[in-house]
Amino acid sequence: MSHNMRREFSNRDELIVYLREQFPQATETDNHISEMLGGRKAAEATLAKVDPFKYAKTRNFFKGAVTYLSPYLRYGVISLREVRDFAFAKARNQSDAIKLVNELGWRDYWQRLYLQLGDKIWEDQEEYKTGYNKSEYAPQLAADIREGKTGLVCIDSFSDDLREIGYLHNHARMWIAAYVVHFRRIRWQAGAKWFLEHLLDGDPASNNMSWQWVASTFSHKPYFFNRENLEKYTEGVYCQKCPLYGNCDFEGSYEELERKLFPKGEFSRQRNSQSWQKGKRVKGK
């Protein structure tokens, strides 16, 4: 970006017109303007609303008290240290802030890994543990996913949000990544690239390593989900209006889906382990 760019605008609309002019290619890829505001003032206002105690209890739910700080953290408008200090100061007991601080730690960890790996974050860190090898995954993202036209109300809504808002809840990112890689058998790199085109917090480290974690190229087993899981954490908002309800790709128990998705999976031997049966995420992200 040129340092000669204009910095003063009388209102947001003027800024938007200017940016569209300056970045015609970006405008062509995605012409949506997110309602999320940039800048230090907006970051401070967002930080002031953070409730570490509520966060710990509800972060997995769509309506949960997540912070929405990621775009500010991504661009250094606010630092991890600032958020950590705020969380500890606001929490009644230190332990109430642990969950949030732990999540901040993931960002820090991925950044450190990025320093070591550089562009290798685009390469599979390990083999897939799904029973399929790399060549069995499609290299390109399918158009129906990109355009939000799969017919699955949940996935299509996440795809629309990604384009229109540039933000997705962590759980939606996990579900859409699992859908792309495991239900559609598309390489994680194609999905990761798509996310980076749209996310306001788009970050090669957090993004690619999380996609690799879902894919199982940076974890010991693939992450996937069933309809019940999605319905619970979204409080049914998508399932209720989905014509495929009761008959969608995500129906069934974890064991049934595992057999369907990974018939050749080496990890199926671990089927009896408790954490696997419950479909729990070992890292607890």
Ligand SMILES: Cc1cc2nc3c(=O)[nH]c(=O)nc-3n(C[C@H](O)[C@H](O)[C@H](O)COP(=O)(O)OP(=O)(O)OC[C@H]3O[C@@H](n4cnc5c(N)ncnc54)[C@H](O)[C@@H]3O)c2cc1C
């Ligand atoms: C497939 C996939 C892609 C992702 N891509 C990105 C990305 O491009 N950029 C990005 O910042 N995060 C990414 N994440 C991590 C996480 O989903 C987002 O950081 C989080 O949802 C942002 O919303 P929030 O600020 O409301 O999060 P909160 O839950 O309120 O968390 C507070 C902060 O902690 C950090 N954090 C929380 N969870 C994670 C995590 N799992 N990994 C790394 N940092 C975390 C973020 O900086 C976040 O802003 C991705 C996760 C998945 C599963």
